[in-house]
Amino acid sequence: MTTLQNRIALAFMAHPDDAEFLCAGTLIRLKEAGWEVHIATCAAGDCGSVTENRWDISSIRTKEAAKAAALIGGKYHCIDERDGFVVYDKTALRKTYDLFRRIAPSLVFTHAPKDYMMDHEQASLLARAGSFLYAAPNACELPVREGSCVPYLYYCDPVEAIDPLGRPVEPTTSIDITAQLAKKTEMLACHASQREWLLAHHGVDE
Numbered sequence: 673m674t675t676l677q678n679r680i681a682l683a684f685m686a687h688p689d690d691a692e693f694l695c696a697g698t699l700i701r702l703k704e705a706g707w708e709v710h711i712a713t714c715a716a717g718d719c720g721s722v723t724e725n726r727w728d729i730s731s732i733r734t735k736e737a738a739k740a741a742a743l744i745g746g747k748y749h750c751i752d753e754r755d756g757f758v759v760y761d762k763t764a765l766r767k768t769y770d771l772f773r774r775i776a777p778s779l780v781f782t783h784a785p786k787d788y789m790m791d792h793e794q795a796s797l798l799a800r801a802g803s804f805l806y807a808a809p810n811a812c813e814l815p816v817r818e819g820s821c822v823p824y825l826y827y828c829d830p831v832e833a834i835d836p837l838g839r840p841v842e843p844t845t846s847i848d849i850t851a852q853l854a855k856k857t858e859m860l861a862c863h864a865s866q867r868e869w870l871l872a873h874h875g876v877d878e
């Protein structure tokens with residue numbers, strides 16, 4: 673049974689900047705309401721560059737992500753998978769359970785189960801598994817923190833609110849983030865390296 677002893681929210685996403693695009697407004701509102709906020713990514717963003725090698729760009733992007741999280745007093749985590757290689761397998765599951773166990777969230781956000789990129793879908797599966805099992809004592813070796821529970825799990829809209837076949841996806845829950853939009857923009861702006869990358873690779877300026 674779910675209890676809300678811990679006011680701890682975790683956004684578990686595939687890449688640095690996904691949380692800022694997809695659920696930052698809601699995270700800001702939670703922070704304003706007194707919640708502890710965590711942003712985690714599966715990958716360190718090692719493919720998000722046409723100029724830097726993967727070590728350098730990972731370093732840049734994890735720093736950008738940490739800066740964005742710190743803007744709202746949140747903490748950034750990465751389970752150290754690679755861009756384009758996020759898979760629902762035993763290694764990634766183990767790291768996911770460990771992360772969830774350390775954070776002990778009562779509220780989790782992740783990608784829509786169907787999204788344009790496979791990393792997003794696999795991260796969504798990992799978050800779903802982590803949510804269901806992290807509080808089970810035998811799921812991993814780390815101690816079970818007080819207040820651990822099966823958290824509420826919310827799926828963010830898929831990117832551009834369409835599924836992989838281009839069909840619109842209707843949200844079932846909407847959060848008004850009008851008052852949080854400026855701060856969300858500030859968080860997105862922390863990902864300076866990605867503006868160049870999106871322009872160069874996708875031809876878009878987000």
Ligand SMILES: [Zn+2]
Pocket residue numbers: 686687690789792
């Ligand atoms: Zn992504």
